[in-house]
Amino acid sequence: MKISFYINGNAHSIEADGNTPLLWVIRDVLDLKGTKFGCGKAACGACTIHVDGEAVRSCSYSAKFAEGKNITTIEGLSAGDSLHPVQQAWIEEVVPQCGYCQPGFMMATAALLEKIPNPTDQDIDDNIVNICRCGTYYRMRKAIHRAAEIKNANI
Amino acid sequence: MSESKPKKKFSRRKFIIRSAVGVGVLLGTGYVTRPVWRRSLAEMANSAEAPYLGDTESPLLWFEVSAENQVVLYSPKVEMGQGTFTGLAQIAADELEVDINKIKVVHAPTASGNIDGMSTGGSTSISSLWQPLRELAATMREMLKNEAARIMETDAAALTVKEGVVSGNGQTLTYGEIAKQVKEWNIPDTPPLKDVKSYKFIGKPIPRVDLADKVAGASIFGMDAAMPDMLYGAVARPSSIGAKYVSADTSRAEKMPGVVKVVREKDFVGVVARSRMEAENAKNAIIVTWDTGKNWQSEDIEEMIRVGKGEPYVIQKAGRAKRILDNEEEVFTAEYKSPVGAHAQLEPNGAVAYVEGDKATVIISTQVVNITRNEVAERLGLEKENVNIIPAYLGGGFGRRLHTPNAMQAAVLSKAVGKPVKCFFNRQEEFQNDTFRPPTHHVLRAKLGAGGLIKAIEHNVSSGDVMYGSPMVPALAEPILGADVGAWRGGMIQYRKIPNYRAVSWRVKLPFATSWWRSLGLLANTFAIESFMDELAIKAGKDPVQFRLDQIQEDEAGYRLKEVIRAAAQKAGWRDGAHNGRAMGFAASTDANTPCAHVVEVSVEDGEIRVHKVTCAIDPGFAVNPDQVRAQCEGCIIMGLSAAMFEKMTVKDGQLTPTIYGPYKMALMKHAPKEIDVVILENADAPGAVGEPPLGPIGAAIANAVFRITGQRLREMPLQLA
Ligand code: FES
Ligand code: FES
Numbered sequence: 001m002k003i004s005f006y007i008n009g010n011a012h013s014i015e016a017d018g019n020t021p022l023l024w025v026i027r028d029v030l031d032l033k034g035t036k037f038g039c040g041k042a043a044c045g046a047c048t049i050h051v052d053g054e055a056v057r058s059c060s061y062s063a064k065f066a067e068g069k070n071i072t073t074i075e076g077l078s079a080g081d082s083l084h085p086v087q088q089a090w091i092e093e094v095v096p097q098c099g100y101c102q103p104g105f106m107m108a109t110a111a112l113l114e115k116i117p118n119p120t121d122q123d124i125d126d127n128i129v130n131i132c133r134c135g136t137y138y139r140m141r142k143a144i145h146r147a148a149e150i151k152n153a154n155i
Numbered sequence: 156m157s158e159s160k161p162k163k164k165f166s167r168r169k170f171i172i173r174s175a176v177g178v179g180v181l182l183g184t185g186y187v188t189r190p191v192w193r194r195s196l197a198e199m200a201n202s203a204e205a206p207y208l209g210d211t212e213s214p215l216l217w218f219e220v221s222a223e224n225q226v227v228l229y230s231p232k233v234e235m236g237q238g239t240f241t242g243l244a245q246i247a248a249d250e251l252e253v254d255i256n257k258i259k260v261v262h263a264p265t266a267s268g269n270i271d272g273m274s275t276g277g278s279t280s281i282s283s284l285w286q287p288l289r290e291l292a293a294t295m296r297e298m299l300k301n302e303a304a305r306i307m308e309t310d311a312a313a314l315t316v317k318e319g320v321v322s323g324n325g326q327t328l329t330y331g332e333i334a335k336q337v338k339e340w341n342i343p344d345t346p347p348l349k350d351v352k353s354y355k356f357i358g359k360p361i362p363r364v365d366l367a368d369k370v371a372g373a374s375i376f377g378m379d380a381a382m383p384d385m386l387y388g389a390v391a392r393p394s395s396i397g398a399k400y401v402s403a404d405t406s407r408a409e410k411m412p413g414v415v416k417v418v419r420e421k422d423f424v425g426v427v428a429r430s431r432m433e434a435e436n437a438k439n440a441i442i443v444t445w446d447t448g449k450n451w452q453s454e455d456i457e458e459m460i461r462v463g464k465g466e467p468y469v470i471q472k473a474g475r476a477k478r479i480l481d482n483e484e485e486v487f488t489a490e491y492k493s494p495v496g497a498h499a500q501l502e503p504n505g506a507v508a509y510v511e512g513d514k515a516t517v518i519i520s521t522q523v524v525n526i527t528r529n530e531v532a533e534r535l536g537l538e539k540e541n542v543n544i545i546p547a548y549l550g551g552g553f554g555r556r557l558h559t560p561n562a563m564q565a566a567v568l569s570k571a572v573g574k575p576v577k578c579f580f581n582r583q584e585e586f587q588n589d590t591f592r593p594p595t596h597h598v599l600r601a602k603l604g605a606g607g608l609i610k611a612i613e614h615n616v617s618s619g620d621v622m623y624g625s626p627m628v629p630a631l632a633e634p635i636l637g638a639d640v641g642a643w644r645g646g647m648i649q650y651r652k653i654p655n656y657r658a659v660s661w662r663v664k665l666p667f668a669t670s671w672w673r674s675l676g677l678l679a680n681t682f683a684i685e686s687f688m689d690e691l692a693i694k695a696g697k698d699p700v701q702f703r704l705d706q707i708q709e710d711e712a713g714y715r716l717k718e719v720i721r722a723a724a725q726k727a728g729w730r731d732g733a734h735n736g737r738a739m740g741f742a743a744s745t746d747a748n749t750p751c752a753h754v755v756e757v758s759v760e761d762g763e764i765r766v767h768k769v770t771c772a773i774d775p776g777f778a779v780n781p782d783q784v785r786a787q788c789e790g791c792i793i794m795g796l797s798a799a800m801f802e803k804m805t806v807k808d809g810q811l812t813p814t815i816y817g818p819y820k821m822a823l824m825k826h827a828p829k830e831i832d833v834v835i836l837e838n839a840d841a842p843g844a845v846g847e848p849p850l851g852p853i854g855a856a857i858a859n860a861v862f863r864i865t866g867q868r869l870r871e872m873p874l875q876l877a
Binding site: 017020021024027028031033034035036037038039040041043044046073074075078083087090091094095096097098099100101102103106121124125126128129130131132133134135136137138139140141 | 235236237238362363365366367369370371372373374375376378379381430431432499500501502503548549550551552553579581582782786789790791792793794797815816817821822823824825826827828829831
C-alpha cells in the first residue's frame with residue numbers, strides 16, 4: 001500500500017506492506033540508520049522515534065499507522081546545525097560507550113522533556129526504561145538533568 | 156596502616172611476554188602435563204599479559220597522511236564501547252606530534268594488511284599497544300621529518316616538528332604537504348620516545364573521538380552496513396540445546412512473497428529475499444527437522460555443575476591447606492552459586508557479505524577479525540588474502556563476537572545469489588544461540604588460626620568451559636593446561652600472607668555453548684571468595700577491610716592491592732555495620748594485574764535491594780584516559796550489578812529461556828546507582844587492563860552489604876532476598 005508521512009520535516013510517500021514495522025521502513029527504505037533494531041518486540045527501546053511528538057518503539061508500530069503523521073528520528077532531532085539540548089548534554093557528559101542504544105535513549109529523553117521540563121530522579125526512573133548493556137545509566141541520568149537545564153535556559 | 160611509598164613506580168614490562176601467542180606462549184615449554192608444571196603455568200597465565208600479535212614495525216600499515224593534513228589511523232583493534240579508538244588516538248597524537256583532532260581512527264580492513272593476530276578482548280588493547288603504537292607513531296614522525304628535509308634540501312637534524320608542521324631553514328611544510336610529495340618512504344630506526352610527562356594527550360580526560368557521531372546517530376554499526384543492490388538473508392536456527400540440522404521442507408518458503416532463493420547447505424538452511432521482513436517470514440515457513448538430543452532441564456545442569464564432579468585441576472597451592480582442612484576441627488565451609496548468563500549485547504550478530512568470483516567482502520561487528528576472515532575463506536575455498544573483512548562499530552562486544560560463524564553464513568548466501576546479502580539474527584535467536592557465561596558452583600573451606608587470621612583456605616570452583624571450544628584457543632591447550640583458564644579467572648586466593656592456601660578448578664563439559672563473557676570467571680569467582688572472606692571476617696570478629704589488609708603479602712601485587720583497598724575504604728568513608736537502614740559492603744579482586752576494590756552502599760526497600768552508591772578504587776598502572784577509565788568502571792559496575800542481581804537463563808524442556816529482554820531481567824535506569832565515585836591510582840609505569848577488572852568485586856560487595864542490613868547471607872546469584 002501507499003503510505004504518506006512527514007519524516008524529519010520532509011514529506012515522503014512509500015510503497016510498502018502496511019504491516020511492516022515502521023522501523024524497517026525508516027532503516028531500509030528511507031536509509032536512516034540512526035534508529036536501531038535491538039529486539040523487535042518493544043522490549044529494549046533501541047528503535048525509539050517520535051510520532052507526532054510521542055515516543056514510540058518503531059519496531060512494534062506498523063507502517064500503515066504512520067499515514068499522515070509527523071515522524072522524527074535521531075537524524076532530525078537537532079534543528080539544522082544547532083544540537084538539540086539532549087545531544088548537547090550527552091556530549092558534555094560523554095555518555096556513549098558502544099553507542100548502539102543511545103539514539104533510542106536520546107529520543108526517549110527528548111520526548112520526556114517535552115512533557116516534564118524538569119524531571120526528578122523518580123520521573124527519570126519511571127519514564128526512561130530502555131536498555132543499555134554497556135551500563136551508561138549513571139552518565140545518562142546526569143545528562144538528562146543537564147539537558148533539562150540547557151533546554152530551560154534556551155527558552 | 157601507613158606504609159612508605161615505593162620510590163619508583165612498578166615496572167609492568169617484566170610481566171609482558173613478548174615472544175609469542177598469549178596462551179600459546181605458555182604451551183611452548185615441554186613436559187607440562189605434570190601437576191606441578193600445570194600449576195606454575197596456571198600462575199603464569201594469571202599474571203602474564205599477552206603481547207600484541209600483529210604488525211609493530213610498519214608505520215605505513217597504521218597511518219595514512221592525507222593531503223588535507225589529516226592522519227588516518229587504521230586500528231586493528233575494534234571499537235565496541237571500551238574507548239580504545241580514543242586511547243589509540245591519544246597515544247598516536249603525542250608521538251606523531253599532531254593535534255588529536257587531526258587524527259581519524261578507523262577500523263583496519265583485513266585488506267589493509269594491518270591485522271591483529273588474536274582478538275579485541277581481555278582488556279588488552281591499550282596495554283598491548285602502548286609501547287608498539289608509540290614507537291610506530293614516533294617512527295612515522297621521523298619519516299615525515301626526513302622527507303621534509305629532502306624536500307627542503309636540508310639536514311633533518313636542523314628541523315623541528317610541532318603540531319603537524321615541520322619547520323627549519325626558514326621554511327615550513329605541513330604533514331599533508333610533505334606526504335603529497337613522497338613517492339617512496341624510508342623507514343628509519345625507531346627514535347627514542349618522549350618523556351611520559353611531556354605528553355599533551357596521553358593521561359588526559361580527552362572526550363571520546365567517536366562522541367559526536369554516536370550522539371548524532373551517524374556511526375555505522377555492523378547492522379547498519381549496506382552494499383549496493385543488497386538482498387536480505389535469514390538462516391533457520393535451532394531453539395533446542397544440542398540440535399543438529401538434518402533436513403528441511405522448504406516448499407512453502409519458496410513460494411513466499413519476496414523470496415529470491417532458498418539455500419540448502421549440508422549444515423544449515425537459509426533464505427534470501429528482497430527485504431528483511433520477507434526473509435524472516437520465509438525462514439519461519441521452513442519446516443526444519445532437527446536432531447535433538449536429550450530433553451535437558453535446569454536440574455540436569457545443576458546436577459552436573461557440582462564441585463566433586465568433572466575433572467579437578469589444582470591451580471594454586473601453598474603450604475598444606477588440604478591436610479589441615481581435611482583433618483582439623485572447626486573448619487568453616489560455605490557454598491556459592493552463579494547462573495547461566497547471556498551476553499544480551501544490544502546489536503544482534505550478523506553480517507553483510509558479497510562474494511564475487513574468487514573474492515569476498517564482509518562487513519561485520521567482530522572481535523576476531525582474523526579468525527572471521529579465515530573461516531570465510533575456508534568455507535568458500537578462497538584464498539585468505541582474497542577475503543576482505545571490514546569491521547564496523549560493535550553494538551557491544553562483551554565476548555559475544557569472539558565467534559562469528561554468521562560471517563560465513565552470509566557469505567554462503569551471497570554466493571548462492573551472486574549479490575550482496577545482509578543476514579542477521581533476531582533477538583530470540585540471539586538468546587537461544589548465545590555462547591553463555593557458564594554456571595558455577597563453589598565450595599570454600601577455611602580455618603581461622605592465631606590472632607583471628609586465616610590459617611588455611613581452599614576454593615573449589617566447578618564451571619562449564621570458557622576458553623575450550625573457542626576458535627581462538629589452540630587445540631594443544633586442552634591436553635596441556637587441563638583446567639580452563641577462563642573458568643578459573645579470579646579463582647585464586649589473592650591473600651597470600653595466609654600460610655596455607657589452595658584453589659581447585661573442576662571442569663565440566665555442558666551440552667550448550669559456554670564461552671567468554673566480559674571478565675570470564677572473575678565475577679562468579681570473586682563473588683564466592685569475597686563473600687566468604689566477609690563471612691570469615693565476621694567469624695573472626697574483625698573489620699572486613701582490615702581483615703583483608705592483614706593477610707596480603709608484601710610484594711608488588713600485594714602493595715598495589717592494599718593501596719586500592721585503602722583508597723576505596725577511605726574515599727567511601729567506610730564503616731562496618733548498618734546505620735539508618737543502610738549498610739556498606741566491601742569486596743576486592745585483582746584481574747590481569749589490575750587490582751580493584753568496591754565499597755557499595757545499599758538499603759532494602761519494599762523487599763528489594765537498592766544500591767545507592769558505589770565507590771571504586773582501581774589501579775590500572777597508568778591511565779591513558781582517566782575519563783574513559785572511569786566510564787569503564789561505571790559500565791562494569793552496572794553490568795556486574797545487573798548480572799549479580801537480576802540475570803539468569805534457565806533450561807526448560809531442552810530450551811534455554813527466556814528469549815527476550817524483560818523476562819531476561821536486566822538492570823534498568825532505576826536500578827543503577829545514583830552515585831559512582833571512581834578513584835584511579837597509578838602505581839605502575841604503563842597502562843594495564845581496565846575493561847573487565849571492575850566487574851569482579853561488585854556481586855560480593857552487594858551481598859556483603861545486604862547481610863549487614865537483613866542478616867541474610869545470599870550465597871547465590873542472582874541475589875534474592877528470602
Ligand atoms: S527494537 Fe524496538 S524495542 Fe527493541
Ligand atoms: S552504550 Fe552500548 S548499549 Fe548503551
